[in-house]
Amino acid sequence: MLNTLVSLSPSLKFYWLIGGVASLLSIASLIGWLLKSRLARNPQPNEKSMKVVNNLVARVNAWWVMVAVFAIAFLAGKLGTIILFAFISYFALREFMTLTPTRAGDHRALSLAFFVLIPLHYYLIYTEWYALFTILIPVYAFLLMPCISVLAQDTECFLERAAKIQWGVMISIYCISHAPALLLLDIPNFTGQNALLLFYFMLIVQLSDVLQYVFGNLFGKTKVASVVSPNKTLEGLIGGGLSTILIGAVMWWITPFTPMQSAGMAAVIVIMGFLGGLVMSAIKRSLGAKDWGSMIEGHGGMLDRMDSVSFAAPIFFHLTRYFFTP
Amino acid sequence: MLIQFTRLGLIGLVKLLVGANPRWVDAAPSLEQSIYFTNHSSHLDTLALWAALPVGIRTRTRPVAAKDYWGKGKIKRFIALKVLNAVLIEREVSRHSDPLAPLLEALGKGDSLIIFPEGTRRTQVEPGDFKGGLYHLAEAFPQVKLVPAYLNTLHRSMPKGSLLPVPLICTVRFGGTIALQEGEHKKNFLIRAREAVLKLI
Numbered sequence: 207m208l209n210t211l212v213s214l215s216p217s218l219k220f221y222w223l224i225g226g227v228a229s230l231l232s233i234a235s236l237i238g239w240l241l242k243s244r245l246a247r248n249p250q251p252n253e254k255s256m257k258v259v260n261n262l263v264a265r266v267n268a269w270w271v272m273v274a275v276f277a278i279a280f281l282a283g284k285l286g287t288i289i290l291f292a293f294i295s296y297f298a299l300r301e302f303m304t305l306t307p308t309r310a311g312d313h314r315a316l317s318l319a320f321f322v323l324i325p326l327h328y329y330l331i332y333t334e335w336y337a338l339f340t341i342l343i344p345v346y347a348f349l350l351m352p353c354i355s356v357l358a359q360d361t362e363c364f365l366e367r368a369a370k371i372q373w374g375v376m377i378s379i380y381c382i383s384h385a386p387a388l389l390l391l392d393i394p395n396f397t398g399q400n401a402l403l404l405f406y407f408m409l410i411v412q413l414s415d416v417l418q419y420v421f422g423n424l425f426g427k428t429k430v431a432s433v434v435s436p437n438k439t440l441e442g443l444i445g446g447g448l449s450t451i452l453i454g455a456v457m458w459w460i461t462p463f464t465p466m467q468s469a470g471m472a473a474v475i476v477i478m479g480f481l482g483g484l485v486m487s488a489i490k491r492s493l494g495a496k497d498w499g500s501m502i503e504g505h506g507g508m509l510d511r512m513d514s515v516s517f518a519a520p521i522f523f524h525l526t527r528y529f530f531t532p
Numbered sequence: 533m534l535i536q537f538t539r540l541g542l543i544g545l546v547k548l549l550v551g552a553n554p555r556w557v558d559a560a561p562s563l564e565q566s567i568y569f570t571n572h573s574s575h576l577d578t579l580a581l582w583a584a585l586p587v588g589i590r591t592r593t594r595p596v597a598a599k600d601y602w603g604k605g606k607i608k609r610f611i612a613l614k615v616l617n618a619v620l621i622e623r624e625v626s627r628h629s630d631p632l633a634p635l636l637e638a639l640g641k642g643d644s645l646i647i648f649p650e651g652t653r654r655t656q657v658e659p660g661d662f663k664g665g666l667y668h669l670a671e672a673f674p675q676v677k678l679v680p681a682y683l684n685t686l687h688r689s690m691p692k693g694s695l696l697p698v699p700l701i702c703t704v705r706f707g708g709t710i711a712l713q714e715g716e717h718k719k720n721f722l723i724r725a726r727e728a729v730l731k732l733i
Contacts (some may be wrong), residue, residue, distance in 0.1 A: 299550075300700060300701060304701040314694075316698040499701060
């Protein structure tokens with residue numbers, strides 16, 4: 207069975223994966239529908255469980271849309287995938303900057319971040335200009351954005367503003383872009399299959415979130431970080447994390463890794479994703495909000511869905527690059 | 533066809549730039565004839581509020597725009613008159629004509645309106661003092677609902693003199709309707725109308 211899977215062509219593997227995800231979502235939709243109709247039969251429905259079930263259904267529906275968008279971008283090839291992630295960065299940065307108190311003096315630097323930096327950075331991934339890709343934002347944008355802002359001569363909270371803008375740009379553009387940057391890695395014996403590695407990464411990050419949510423809702427008792435993120439529980443983290451690592455090991459046939467390496471990579475993704483979720487939640491709260499936005503029904507904003515991606519992607523990218531490319 | 537296409541394109545562009553997500557705070561969207569009045573902080577205001585309205589309401593709601601700006605040039609005129617179906621008014625008050633006449637005419641035909649009672653743009657969080665127009669419209673058409681609205685981030689998205697906007701999510705908050713009370717003084721009514729907008733901040 208496994209040998210057949212490994213020897214499938216990349217595009218056949220992709221169809222198997224999409225089929226697998228669609229079946230998982232169908233099961234989730236069915237469970238949501240069953241829970242909903244069971245609640246509807248109850249003459250005095252518990253308001254809290256009603257809320258949880260409605261949110262579950264909304265989340266699953268949004269997942270269908272996200273998976274469809276993702277599948278279309280994948281089928282459109284490298285350019286389609288890169289454009290999709292450029293838009294994800296755009297929406298993430300829009301949410302970050304909406305909550306960040308910037309001033310009129312930052313206007314030009316911000317405009318350039320949206321309309322020049324995002325296209326340029328993703329263009330570098332497209333043309334596989336790796337060296338400039340790694341330093342464009344940490345070096346050039348880091349130095350030039352405050353240079354542009356300073357011309358407005360507004361010193362009120364200058365350091366805070368510059369720091370917050372840099373954070374927003376790092377998280378929303380630089381970190382998230384390391385997921386599609388997997389496409390530019392030259393991995394021996396894996397040529398032409400990098401899109402599958404990106405699929406693997408996104409699958410593991412998102413499964414980790416979903417399974418932690420499921421385990422947390424079913425068995426969650428002990429809060430891990432009640433102040434920062436009241437929904438995260440120890441039971442959710444352990445149950446969701448371990449099952450994700452197991453799935454990661456089983457999915458080794460779409461990666462350049464052995465099953466053990468694949469489990470290790472999945473573990474790194476789970477841990478970084480979990481911690482990233484906590485950090486982003488703390489930032490969100492320090493900016494005075496509960497959700498980053500409302501663009502994805504049931505989930506919140508784009509950054510609520512991409513918070514774990516932004517922390518896991520650069521580490522996963524560099525581990526893969528260090529250990530699996532010449 | 534071209535009009536429909538441009539309309540969809542404009543709405544798509546506005547949503548891509550600033551979101552323009554509606555939030556009905558103390559009110560539900562209603563098809564009844566209404567005057568939506570809101571703070572004026574950028575060039576995107578009209579489009580953002582218009583895009584935030586549900587499509588059924590949007591088609592019967594006309595923004596009010598300044599003739600000296602939107603009446604000039606072929607493209608601007610096309611967008612104002614055909615795409616937005618705007619009511620153009622003179623900003624300069626002259627002795628010979630009533631600047632509110634086109635608005636009264638539109639209300640007489642049963643259209644809803646979007647107006648900016650401050651008159652001019654002000655790139656700040658709080659709206660400035662309201663001018664008398666809203667009062668005169670409310671007096672002439674007491675049955676028309678007056679719906680306050682607040683646009684929250686557009687003064688940051690597009691401050692005066694900026695070339696490119698900064699995309700920030702604008703939530704368009706709609707509040708509960710207010711009405712001109714029997715014998716209410718103009719000044720008091722305008723203060724009350726402004727407070728209805730301030731309450732949404």
